Amino acid sequence: MKKYYITTPLYYVNAAPHIGHAYTTVAADVLARFLRSTGRPVHLLTGTDEHGSKIEAAARESGLAPEEFAGRISESFRELWRHLDIRYDDFIRTTEPRHESRVQECFSRLLAAGDIYKGRYRGFYCVSDETYWTETDAPPDPKGRRLCPNPECRKPLQEVEEESYFFRLSKYQRPLLDHYRDHPDFLRPPHRANEILRFVEGGLQDTAVSRTKVKWGIPVPADPEHTVYVWFDALLNYVTAPQSGADFADIWPADVHIVGKEIYRFHAVTWPAMLMALGLPLPRAVFAHGW
Numbered sequence: 399m400k401k402y403y404i405t406t407p408l409y410y411v412n413a414a415p416h417i418g419h420a421y422t423t424v425a426a427d428v429l430a431r432f433l434r435s436t437g438r439p440v441h442l443l444t445g446t447d448e449h450g451s452k453i454e455a456a457a458r459e460s461g462l463a464p465e466e467f468a469g470r471i472s473e474s475f476r477e478l479w480r481h482l483d484i485r486y487d488d489f490i491r492t493t494e495p496r497h498e499s500r501v502q503e504c505f506s507r508l509l510a511a512g513d514i515y516k517g518r519y520r521g522f523y524c525v526s527d528e529t530y531w532t533e534t535d536a537p538p539d540p541k542g543r544r545l546c547p548n549p550e551c552r553k554p555l556q557e558v559e560e561e562s563y564f565f566r567l568s569k570y571q572r573p574l575l576d577h578y579r580d581h582p583d584f585l586r587p588p589h590r591a592n593e594i595l596r597f598v599e600g601g602l603q604d605t606a607v608s609r610t611k612v613k614w615g616i617p618v619p620a621d622p623e624h625t626v627y628v629w630f631d632a633l634l635n636y637v638t639a640p641q642s643g644a645d646f647a648d649i650w651p652a653d654v655h656i657v658g659k660e661i662y663r664f665h666a667v668t669w670p671a672m673l674m675a676l677g678l679p680l681p682r683a684v685f686a687h688g689w
């Protein structure tokens with residue numbers, strides 16, 4: 399019998415765990431415990447997301463190498479889960495070889511298939527959110543500054559222009575809309591579906607999946623000047639983790655990815671498009687809580 403596969407997001411190790419991480423993980427644990435009590439086999443995955451410029455910067459500030467810094471924070475997450483008696487079946491770190499080698503494999507496959515291509519990126523980057531914004535997303539304010547459009551952030555953006563690999567997200571607009579229509583339980587809870595539908599109907603732009611300025615990341619195979627953009631790397635954990643050990647088909651596809659609302663778009667749009675490009679079945683549901 400296929401296991402009921404539940405995931406939490408991979409927590410970013412730029413700072414110590416906080417109540418938001420505990421909230422999501424306790425919710426996932428409650429669901430897992432409930433299902434186990436009904437006799438259903440369950441696989442609960444959690445872990446830590448450890449690459450990117452924010453971690454590079456946080457490590458520098460604390461005088462540690464990024465590996466060591468990430469290792470310490472990752473361990474503090476495990477400690478918290480022990481303390482809260484969270485029963486997970488697997489804990490993945492994105493710095494583990496089992497993850498890194500498969501991310502490189504996926505990157506190469508998508509490059510060979512033409513779903514990843516090399517181009518030039520010009521835009522505005524928020525270090526705090528690890529997010530790129532376009533000119534339209536972040537128009538200059540009356541003082542001529544460009545500020546992060548994320549209302550929780552609003553920090554000044556850096557203008558960047560660089561050679562970059564892109565994921566052909568635009569190609570998946572129609573397939574995504576078809577999928578949402580044919581699987582009404584995919585976007586959950588239902589009131590969150592509207593914002594995703596409106597966003598995808600508005601058209602999708604290809605998205606940068608590599609950076610040359612960030613050294614703390616997974617090198618792009620055959621082009622190690624580039625590292626894989628941290629979001630692309632982290633999302634893949636949901637498939638790289640079950641590929642080790644247990645039989646992949648007993649676990650994948652995920653029954654539910656539980657996430658907070660601030661990362662819903664990545665999970666409801668980018669992630670299913672990546673899976674379509676890789677030829678893998680899509681998760682049954684992506685559930686965002688509103689904190």
Ligand SMILES: [Zn+2]
Binds near residue numbers: 552
């Ligand atoms: Zn920001």
